[in-house]
Amino acid sequence: MSSGPSMTLHVLGSGAAFSRRYGTTCSVLSLPSGERWLIDCGRQAPEQLLHAGMRWHDVAGQLITHVHGDHVFGLEEFAFVRYYTSVPGLPAVMKGGPRPRLAAHSAVLAELWEVLGPSLRYRSTAKGEPVTGTLADYFDVLSPSSVEPPAQASWNHAEAFHVAGLSLVVRETRHVYGKPSTSLEFALPGESSRLAWWSGDAVVDADLLERLESRTTIFFHDCTFVDFPGQVHGLFSDFEKLPPHLRKKIVLMHHDDGIEQHRERAQALGFRLAMPGDVYDLCSGQRLREG
Template sequence: MNLTFLGTGDFYPRSLGHNSALLEWNDTRLMIDCPASNASALERLGLGLHEVTNMFVTHLHEDHINGIQQFAYWHEIHRRMHGNDAKPSLYIVSDLIGDLWSSVRSGLSLTTGGVRELEHYFELRLIDSEDPVFELSGVRFECVRTRHVPSMVSYGLWAKPYFHFSGDALADSDLLGRIEPAVERIFHDCHLWDLTIASHASLADLRSLPEPVRRKLVLMHYNYNYETAESREAFERREGLPLAAPLQSFAFA
């Protein structure tokens, strides 16, 4: 399995792109979140939006879902041009689906072909919120409930034995201590602003984690002060923690 970052930035990413990743294994592609910046990132990888046929949504902030209308319409156009009836699959925990449709409905429901529902664009793969796991091409994924904004539903993605992808999340030492022995890497949100943000992990939060967890950390969803390779390398030398770079890939055996 390979995980490639399509973007690593926060809500205002400049050249970093909004935080998102592409998983590739067994001739399968799964995109984690769908910000609008993904289209250009995929082009830089030599891929079109239609070549990604599976999507997982962590939560419903705009910088993680504002490319869904673009993704849905492009897939429909591509199906029409090529006579292909296969729709992309949307993997989403059931307690997010209603609010997701509320977020994208105004752009997708009213069309020249009539009123559409989300099912017109996607094969919905609803994940039970009471047992939030799904399997795809031989890999079992666990959707891990995270702490982000109070009362907001958000999930990370745990793929044993490969990685944990936190999504937008505060640092949870107990959770990460349970996950750490079962994965090679932990990709974790870290805002890196010089202020307190109560919905994202800070560098101080991650420094305080147990050493076995820190050894596996790769930081993501950080601010634009680290958009150059030089600034990221200087950070790693100073802090001993790597920052994921846009289009950087991680290979898992």
């Protein structure tokens, strides 16, 4: 029924930080142009990509929500493989090939270099000369087109990015107290005010979800069923309090290995559960393929 360009999201890993069964966070965002971007790049991303039949050379860009190993530990390999290796039609970055794009909040980018710097700082040119590397030698690091002033965090509240075929707002959320961590609001093709939303790792912010709901087709939200003092994830008992019109748009992801024992209860309330291999049409909010 649907017509026009679409945007899809293919879940590679749907598990929480310590998941063994569902894999760490990484999803493939396919744009109407055909470009494929990754949302986060956790420690298991290299194997997840392989299983999905993709190579690093198939990835046009990378989005990073925050710097935790289950979201960024695959990035070093991405950077090095693209920098040093060529495939037919796509030369290595060191030989003049295009750098993959990278978009993240500036506060997140600064932390990202703390993780990647000890590896990426040491690089060699195509002639084998050793030179000092920066993030920009490996990635086309995008600059935000606009910035919102600070809210509760000491860093800027939100940054907007626009590149060919992709417009998004990267917004501060509360994950681990004081740590830069962001959600992603994707502008959908066609109707410019419609969104698809990705939480990154965040506690439930019912006010924000409610504010976005009328123009958002689908919300992907990290979740946990285990409460503890200083909660850093979306707690299921907080999701339960949301009104039905919100619950039915929410796909619970970044879940624990024991998620199946909660499936019935979650689905009865209208929630969907993300699984590796699932493909969602972001424009309709519907799942196209079950993993």
